[in-house]
Amino acid sequence: MFLQKIKILEPKELPISLMPNEFRDELSILWNIGECTTINIDGETVTVDTNCIIFVSEFFMKLETNSTDFRLIQFNKIFLNPFDSDLQANEYLMIFYGMHAVDFLPKITLKAEELPLFETTWENLILENEQAKNPVMESLLRNSFQRFLLLCNKIHMETKFDVAIDFKDLRVVRQFQHLVNTNFKELTKVSEYAEILKISPKKISELFGCCYDRKASELIADRRNLYAKRQLIYSDELIKNIAYDLNFSDSQTFSHFFKKQNGLSPDEFRQEARNK
Incomplete structure (x- = not known):
């Protein structure tokens, strides 16, 4: 039986309230396409700029925002690689877990020249998500989502870290x-x-x-x-x-x-x- 393990949503009129679920291995990505706003995560207020993408792991307990301008992706880790999740999913998920402390909220802010590629990738995700009614279409969606994560990881590593390590x-x-x-x-x-x-x-x-x-x-x-x-x-x-x-x-x-x-x-x- 085909099981959908990812949700991809355009902004809604209702505010967002998330409680990351450790037991379902559920992760969330929020992309602010509106004006600069704030979110409340585990009691702390965090500023989120326009075209800032944040990555919420199960390390966090609760996220809330009154903004209605967030695109949202929620997915299970196993969606990235149902056959060998521990070996390969790790590469895609480094922006959630790698190179920062447990309580650090990873985020990237897209530059003007980066927006067209990300907008095209998002449009593909929306379309393929709507068409993912069988395992073949799910594989296409998975490939596009993996590409999205790799693009995010690339920007994150280029802008956030200067680590003296090979x-x-x-x-x-x-x-x-x-x-x-x-x-x-x-x-x-x-x-x-x-x-x-x-x-x-x-x-x-x-x-x-x-x-x-x-x-x-x-x-x-x-x-x-x-x-x-x-x-x-x-x-x-x-x-x-x-x-x-x-x-x-x-x-x-x-x-x-x-x-x-x-x-x-x-x-x-x-x-x-x-x-x-």
């Missing part, structure tokens, strides 16, 4: 980030990821240090902390069950980790979040 090493950093995103519950040490990547933990730390002003181990902690915060805010799960889900030995160890990250115990954090 492509081979940069690929290792990206693979590490992707592995952390998909395995943070089970794998909690840099050495465990190094074993998968067949390099030493020291090498990962060195490469990571070339791109960030923080440690590789802190990326793992950030990802685990974000998941815990999401569970505390948006679910009624018992704290001991959250601790177990994240592979902590007991709730006390989890509480110590959480307070070190956030300055509050899990109980205090949940209460404060729900009183807002």
Whole structure:
């Protein structure tokens, strides 16, 4: 049975409210084609210029805007490569995950000379999305969407980063980030990821240090902390069950980790979040 795993929408009259879904691996792209506006994401106000495209991963908890000028794409990661998503989808998704911190909102702003290509690509996406009624047409849509993501990645890398690291090493950093995103519950040490990547933990730390002003181990902690915060805010799960889900030995160890990250115990954090 054919299953649509992507939504491509022109601006609507209604404001947008999104809650990225970690469990469905759902990602969102918003393209502002109107005047400069703002969005609210996890309680922070972010300015979005005209022809600014933002990329919202499951790292974020909630996005809202009153603007009605956003084009919107929502898709599941598996849509990019249903047969081998972990190996190849990673290349297309680097703008969501690569070369920035967990809580950083990636975005690009299109220049005048870049607009015609992006407008043509968008028109193709709309048309092919409407025609995607069978696996063949879905493949055509997938190819166009992959091209759109690669164009975005190209602009992002050209305008946002000047990293003293060669492509081979940069690929290792990206693979590490992707592995952390998909395995943070089970794998909690840099050495465990190094074993998968067949390099030493020291090498990962060195490469990571070339791109960030923080440690590789802190990326793992950030990802685990974000998941815990999401569970505390948006679910009624018992704290001991959250601790177990994240592979902590007991709730006390989890509480110590959480307070070190956030300055509050899990109980205090949940209460404060729900009183807002």
